[in-house]
Amino acid sequence: MDFELNEDQRAIAEMAGSLMSDYCTDERLRDWDLSGQAYMHELWSGCVETGLHALAIPEAAGGSGLGMTELMQILDAQGGALAQVPLWRHQLAAATLAEFGGAPLAPWVEQAVTATGLLTLSLDGLSNVRGIELQASAEADGWRLDGRVAALALAEQSVAALVLALVSGLPRLVLVDLGQAGISSVAGVMTHGEALADLNFEGVTLGKHQVLPEAALDWLAPRSIAALAALQLGVSAEQVHRTVAYVSEREQFDRSIGSFQAVQMSMADTHVHLEVLRSALWQLCYRLDAGLPAPAEALATAYLACEAGHRIGHTAQHVHGGIGVDLTYPIHRFLYWSRALSSALGGSSVILERLGDWLSDNDTLGWKYDLDEHQAL
Known part of the structure; x- marks a missing residue:
């Protein structure tokens, strides 16, 4: 291979x-x-x-x-x-x-x-404790939207957004022109600096074509997970790189703290988490590009991304000691990003619950059930 x-x-x-x-x-x-x-x-x-x-x-x-x-x-x-x-x-x-x-x-x-207009999206309703708060009701010539979309990234800077709405009780992707009447917003900023806004919808009208087919959500959801996991991989890899450099230079008791066994074992654990995430993400991207189903692989990758962000982030802060909480020193930004990415993914507990639901309804898992195996006799 x-x-x-x-x-x-x-x-x-x-x-x-x-x-x-x-x-x-x-x-x-x-x-x-x-x-x-x-x-x-x-x-x-x-x-x-x-x-x-x-x-x-x-x-x-x-x-x-x-x-x-x-x-x-x-x-x-x-x-x-x-x-x-x-x-x-x-x-x-x-x-x-x-x-x-x-x-x-x-x-x-x-x-x-x-690039004459920005597009944004949100699938937070799939994992948010409040669920999907936007309702789409059929009308003679289209749809009517009422409800709320929380914390939509770059909502006030984008021209349109793909968001989740309940259509006959089922989640569907809908395209919303963010400049049309009936939408009000409350702006905010995530801890890591990303601009967002809560959007409230009251009698917003959509054309029939603005509610996408059910298959669109199945197509987008694993790709969104892969994108967030790829960001987390980059954040965590650089976090580990900087932390290794720090513990190699920082001295205590006339020796670098990186020479202490406890620090070495902690950093070894971060490397394991990083490579596990990398392997799962590569498999997920391969399956998506090959047109293969990947619902369980996506959830497993999301869980590993949340775990890597949490464990690597906190280990990095810990071995940095007091300087890790100094905002003039850059390492805190990586932890902020990891927390934001975990929130966007839904958090490890929610993901495990969704993965458990999938496993309870499916008897097969993994590549060997949907790819030909050629074994030499």
Whole structure:
């Protein structure tokens, strides 16, 4: 089996890594914390110029037509740099519309490809303790939306959003023009700096085509998990890298603290969590790109991402000691990102509950049940 990236994938990874790391220096991140900006506009322009903003949008719709394996490369780089740019939500929303929206929704995809308007999305209702708070009621010429969408990322900066609504009691993706009447918002900011807003809907009207088919949610949900897990992989990998560098230099009792067995074992554990997440994420992306079902693989990856973020994050803070809670030192930002990503994924307890429900309803799990096995006699 060949686990190496091909030449094009390596080029994408190198370009994204260079773009993100060159822009997101510790000094610039400190300045951005105080800037009040919703996202890094200058870096976003760089993503648009290099085509990273449309990498996963189908080629027929004007994008690059690449898969989750390639998208994973740029999100890994984004997570490692802590880059505040709307890469995954923007293009996965556009890709979903391109796959399931048809001609009536093509103008929204075109805006995403040309970057003349931002798209965002939220699947939080699948794991939120309050569930889906938006109701879609059928009307003669379309639909009516009433209810609420909590903490929608870049809600006030985006032109449209894919959100969850209950249609006849079942979750469906709906496309909402965020500029239309009947939508009010309350803005906020996540701990790691991402702009968001609570949206309230009162009698918002939608066209018939703005409620996507049921298959759209099944297509988008595992890809969203893969995107968030790829960000977590980048965040945690850089967190481990910086922590190893710190414990190699920091001295106590005339020796580096990295030479103490307890510290070495703690850092070894972080490496295990990191590589377990990497392996699960690679498998998930492979299955998605191959057109294979991956409901259990997605949930397992989500759980491992939450666990890696928590365990690596807290170990890194612990071995940094007092300097880890100094906001002038950069390591705290990685913990903030990990907490935000875990929240977006739903948290490990909720994910395990969903995975348990899946296992109780399915007798098969894993590649050997849906791929041919060729064994030499």
